[in-house]
Amino acid sequence: MAVDSSTGLPAPAVPRQRPWLVLAVLCLGFFVILLDTTIVNIAVPELTVSLGATLDQVLWIVNAYTITYAALLITGGRLGDMYGAKRLFMIGLVLFTTASAVCGLAQTPAQLIAARALQGVGGALLTPQTLAIITVTFPANRRGAAYGIWGAVAGLATVAGPAVGGWLVTSLNWRWVFYVNLPIGLAALGLAAAFLPDLRFNRRHRLDWRGTALVSLALFLISFGLIEGPSHRWGAVWGPVTIPTVLGAGVVVLLLFVWQQRAHRDREPLVPTGIYANRDFAVMSGVVAAISFGMLGLFLPLVIFLQSVLSLSALQAGLVLAPMSLASIASAPVAGRLADRYGGKDALIFGLVFWAGGIALVLWSTRIDDDRGQLIAGLVIAGLGLGMTFAPLQSIAMRDIMPNVASAAAGLMNTARQLGALLGSSVTGALLQAQLAARLGPAADQNVDALPESFRPWVLDGFHKAAATAKGLEVGAGQSGAHIPADVPASVRPAIEQIALKAFHESYIPAMRLTLILPVIVLALAVIGALFVRHTGRPRTGEERTPTG
Incomplete structure (x- = not known):
């Protein structure tokens, strides 16, 4: 009988001769789940017109997936421990792929919202199983490299989502944003049936x-x-x-x-007893939430800056952001190998410092007259740091987790990641909105003297109302933050547009800089937390599973 030498539990049968093939199958399923979190946003304008969706319905089309996904990750992880990670991975993939087909066939906003929620259920069942199977399939001294590739897939999905989605919407229509999941999902399903190990333990679980x-x-x-x-x-x-x-x-x-x-x-x-008594797991849960907070806290203000202040198109803004994701793809496998050789703590701390330092450089580079070189340099540094955190974080978190609760632990980690992302987007969004609203009126007061006196009260009133409600702000590519009515005389319109643009720039840049301080602080706290990680040395070498009589 074989046992796991690190836990003393019976070791499941694992096809050790082809662990990298197992990893490839897991990454393919994980890729299609992550792709759907970014690919749909690019199709929003077209599906709004096609389905006649209201703004509130559009928000639910985007968020039904996220809310369901976040709410069920812990349950999905525990179900994997009960019924087997392979089985739950395949069930999640079937649900997700079926729901994708229903999304593509939807004729009303309500149908699309319901199908998006079903996609979230499938994603929540699948995602925890990927980490669980990696943890059991790879010995401790090789997991870092596996986690690094797993993290690189996350970066690749981030890059591919908007690009692939934009191409599909432009070349075909919005329905293909969902149909593209079908061949990937079916391929992953067939490969999972053939190559994923069926991890079972003697102990039975109950829900x-x-x-x-x-x-x-x-x-x-x-x-x-x-x-x-x-x-x-x-x-x-x-x-x-x-x-x-x-x-x-x-x-x-x-x-x-x-x-x-x-x-x-x-x-x-539902939460395995004593799992948070494991200091490394508890600390890494907070660190992964902080990393996600920093990611969403950076993207929201930066995307508005690129489009509204620098007047870039959505495609151009995406190209500016691409080096960050590419840098994370490049550094993730390298960090994984370093974690395998030297241990994960130092690599994680360096990654967090680079991640926070890159955001700080982006903060410093947000100027209207910047040539974007310094901005892109900051994004590359941030991307390198982000990629360096993936493998060490997972290695540290899952190192002492019993294999028979690995799916539950992975579900808890992914829930922490998702909640960190939700906090990052909502808290930084609220801070940015409040800062912009507070600065917009005074900025208009300082610039309005360039207009004819008869138009000044009207312009000031418009800006102050926009600032007060925050709903009058328009932040698309090249927009100034305030709507100019069509009945404004053509002779005055250019002057008003110039004043509006200048006032918006003078308001937005300091508001953005102050907002970006928040994710830097959160990541600095994560660095402090990482100092309390117990394991600092090289992972154990040799075989994890040894035969016994």
Whole structure:
């Protein structure tokens, strides 16, 4: 009988002669899940016209996937421990691929929203199994390289999503943004059936239904509040129900879930008992949330800067951002090999420092007269640092996790990652909006003297109203942040547009710089947290599984 020497548990049968083929299959399934998180946004304008969707419906088309995905990751991980990671990977892939076909065939916004939610269910079932299978398939001294490739796939999906989506929408139509998942999903499904190991342990699990219901509801409420907060200005949603009420209810239910897990710790709770007593796993959960916070905290202000201040098109803005993703793809496998050879702690800290330093350089480079060289240099440094965090982080987090709860642990890690991303987008978005609103009116006051006196009160009133509501701000490519009515005389329009553009630039750049300080601070805290990681040395070498009599 074979046992895992690091845990003493029976080792599952793993096709050790072809672990890299197993990794390739996992990455293919993981790629199609991540691709769908970025590819859909580029199709929003066309599907809005095609389906006659309102703005609120468009938001739900984008967010139904994210909310469902975040809410069910923990449950998906535990189901993998119960019924086998391979089985759950394939079930998730079937659901996701089927839902993609339904998305492409949708005739109404409601049908598309429902299909997007089903995609989220499939993604939540599949994602935790990838890390779990990697953890059990590869010995400790080779996992870093495997995690590095897994992380590089995440960077590749980030680059490919907007580019592939833009090409499909332009060449065919928005439905092909979903149809493209079908051949990839079917190929991954066939390869998974043939090559993924069927990981089973002698111990049987049971599902904690109460815990599942509580944590799913809590994560749904928190995700909903964070995603919908900015569009509702953190106020009313339906009647007396407000965003703070939704978030507060989510926190209360989450605390109730924590109490329930502790009260039932002798009955196999949803969150494996003692998993957060593992210091490295607990610290890495916070670090992965901080990394995602930094990513979304950077992208939102930067994309607006590139399009509204530098007047780049969406494609040009994407090309400016591409070096960052390419740098992360290049550095992730290298960091994985370094983690295998020297241990993950130092590589992770260096990656976090580079990640935060790159964002700080981007912050410094946000000037209207910049030649973009310094900006791109900052993005490359940030991308190199981001790629360096993938493998060490996963290696440290999963190192001492028992294989029979690996899927649950992976689900918890991915939930932390998703919540960090939601916090990054919502908190930095709210800060950016508040700073811009506070600066826009005074900037207009300083620049309005260049207009004929009869137009000054009207222009000032427009800017102050836009700043007060934050809903009058337009931040597309080359726009100034305020709408100019069509009945404005042609002789005055160029002057008003110039004043509006100057006022917006003078408001946005300092607002963006102040906003970008927040992700740098969060990442600095992550560096401090990483100092408390226990394991610093080289991973164990030799075979993880040794035969016994």
